[in-house]
Amino acid sequence: MTAIANRYDFVLLFDVANGNPNGDPDAGNLPRMDPETSRGLVSDVSLKRKIRNYVELAHQGEKGRHIYVEDGSILNDKHRQAYRAVRPGDEKVEKDAKLNPGSDEEADKLRKWMCANFYDVRTFGAVMSTGINCGQVRGPVQMTFATSIEAIVPAEISITRMAATNEKEKKERQEGDDGDGRTDNRTMGRKHIVPYGLYRAHGFISAKLAERAGFEDNDLALLMEALENMFEHDRSAARGEMATRKLIVFKHANALGNAPAHALFDRVQIGRNINGEFREVDDPTLDNHPPARRYTDYMVTIDRSNLPEGVEVIERV
Structure with a gap:
């Protein structure tokens, strides 16, 4: 298969009920918050961890679906595997504590081996220069911090x-x-719990970087599958009840894209649902209504009018 040929941008909505979606170790494991707005935060690292966990759970041991950043794993051991494949029979590969590519060609082979074998390397990228040097890869998939739609009160x-x-x-x-x-x-x-919070994160998928990393259509399908289902297999007493509520994907007709990502994201608006009426979350009249405690207390709208030519909206959830 060949690398993906289209750029994608997506909006991910997920919620938490009576749980801690992402504890802050610098604040006694309190739910992460923006100190100025009191809106909840979930780091991009936390979201990527859940994607990795889902891929490992659903496709453990499958060729090309191994996970590079695992709990308790030794990264240099995985780098050494790449050197074994590129330098078969070389005794130094087994003995030396430090290894470096002997040429640009070998460095390219090492990077390609890591991308081909580890799903998260060809998806998110990695810096692999920790003693046993396999270079670095810029990942085609990047995600932002998730921010709650309204302020949270842990x-x-x-x-x-x-x-x-x-x-x-x-x-x-x-x-x-x-x-x-x-x-x-x-x-x-x-x-520490958040009684209820609806969070929004943005994601970006670059076809040009996918070409370099070897990120293919089946990898894209697995990413979407993970985003839809990752919370179903991430249950714990600390996290309460979490679920993916919306996954809105903007597909571009080419590799470079047909519109700026921020302009597409602005088309997705989230407000409070007051008796079927959409109200902005900063509407002062909301002070007369109880706080949101379930997903149906919100309303999600997508402006599909006058879409830029070459942009398709896909609602996966």
Whole structure:
């Protein structure tokens, strides 16, 4: 197969209910927020991680669908695999802690091997110069931070643990028994949740960079599949209930594109649904209405009038 021939831009909408979509380690794992607007944030890195996890889960072990950035993996071991393929029988490949390509031709072969074998390298790109040097790849697929449509108000929930960690702790709890047959719950914990938030992220797919990385039509189909289903296999107690709600794709008729991405994104408007009426989220009359707590509290509109020539709108979800 050949690389994709069309440029794509897309809008991804997903929501969270009673969960933490992306904790901030610099803020005690509170949900990420814009400090000036209080709108929630989910990093592009977090979204790419979910795509990687879905691809690995759905196509584990398949040729060309391996994942480069895995939890606990050693990147240089994967670089060494490329050198084994490009330099068969070379003893230095197994022994040396540092390896570098001997020529531009070899460097190109190493990059191509990494792209051909690792889905996330040919999709998102990678810097692979960590000691065992396989160069770097600019990925054709890039994503922005996701931002919530309205400000979020995170809630801190206290929880208790019934079980003891060890025998000593168990005895201490029993000593605190007040006679009702229940041991004292002394182990406390906290969970940070967003009661509800609808998030919007933008994505870009470059056909020209896809040509260099070998990103093909079947890779594009898998990316769309992952965006639609990645939350279905990413459940955890911390993240609550998350789901992809909309995936709107703008397909261009050629590799360079037929319109600026921002102009296409502006055609997708999201407002509050008040008895079937669209209202801007900054409409002051919304103060008289309760906060959004489900997806149907919002309304999504797509302006399809006077679309630029060569641009097609595809609603995948």
